Amino acid sequence: MxxxxxxxxxxxxxxxxxxxxxxxxxxxxxxxxxxxxxxxxxxxxxxxxxxxxxxxxxxxxxxxxxxxxxxxxxxxxxxxxxxxxxxxxxxxxxxxxxxxxxAYGHSIDVTLEPTESAVPSQLYHGTARRNIESIRETGLRPMGRQRVHLSTTREEARTVGRRHDDDPVVVVVDADAMVANGFGVDERGPETYTVDHVPPRYLSVESRPE
Missing domain, CATH: 1.10.10.970 (RNA 2'-phosphotransferase, Tpt1/KptA family, N-terminal domain)
Structure with a gap:
């Protein structure tokens, strides 16, 4: 309400x-x-x-x-x-x-100005199990949106992942390393960051809550 x-x-x-x-x-x-x-x-x-x-x-x-x-x-x-x-x-x-x-999530062609917010050291992405092998090979890609969407917590990533799989996989993103290597990671909401692409070397996979 x-x-x-x-x-x-x-x-x-x-x-x-x-x-x-x-x-x-x-x-x-x-x-x-x-x-x-x-x-x-x-x-x-x-x-x-x-x-x-x-x-x-x-x-x-x-x-x-x-x-x-x-x-x-x-x-x-x-x-x-x-x-x-x-x-x-x-x-x-x-x-x-x-x-x-x-603030984020566009499939239309727009350019969102970068933000200057501090980026958390780790970010998370929830996805269906069927996508994991492809993610291990090519990383995270936008897949129909303009940018990859990352969550600030495992719980939020899991919630997003349940849209596609009842038992989703959480992918952990080394955001610290990405920023250090020049990737633009931008805050787009209280629990959401976006990036053009996450190469496999910045990823690790979880399947269960800690």
Whole structure:
């Protein structure tokens, strides 16, 4: 559930994390998920279908996204979009004033500016078991997206991997060595980093939680 606190804005959960106020109901979980999936999909994969015109860095006019969402769902209002963007737990959206873009995950051709955040020493990638031999030979490649997506924790990587396999494999990435060797590893959300390609020499494989 997304709620709004008069003093601290939108939040997800039962009470405002700043002042513990109950706040006003904005959007239930089912509609939140539907709206989030459509908005992130429109920004990442099908802007033309949604009537959006991203620039070379993926930015679109925020009002245009609101219009696309309200055309898609008769129940949707601007505050619903505001709330979803403000509270997304994975940092899927990046909003600057009157513009918005997906922070990562694009299949459309965009160039995201590098970030200057410190990169963790290790990152993780969850995948189906059937992919492991190929990964051992050629490393991690984008496979339909612009960049390889890496998680900051084993648990998050395992969650991502379960989209493709009930018992996924976690691949450990030596991010320290990659950065030292000049690879661009960029933060794109609170639990997500991206890179063009991870060669096999930077990888090791886990199959079970530690």
């Amino acid at each position: 997304i709620r709004a606190c008069d003093n601290h804005g939108y939040f997800a959960g039962e009470s405002c994390p700043e002042c513990d106020a109950a706040g006003a109901d904005v959007l239930g979980d089912d509609r939140r998920v539907r709206l989030s999936k459509f908005a992130s999909g429109a920004l990442r994969h099908f802007p033309d279908d949604a009537g959006l015109s991203p620039d070379g860095h993926g930015w679109v006019d925020y009002d245009a996204l609101v219009d696309a969402v309200t055309r898609k769902y008769s129940w949707a209002e601007r505050e619903h979009v505001d709330g979803v963007v403000a509270t997304d737990p994975k940092g899927r959206f990046e909003r600057r004033s009157s513009r918005i873009r997906a």
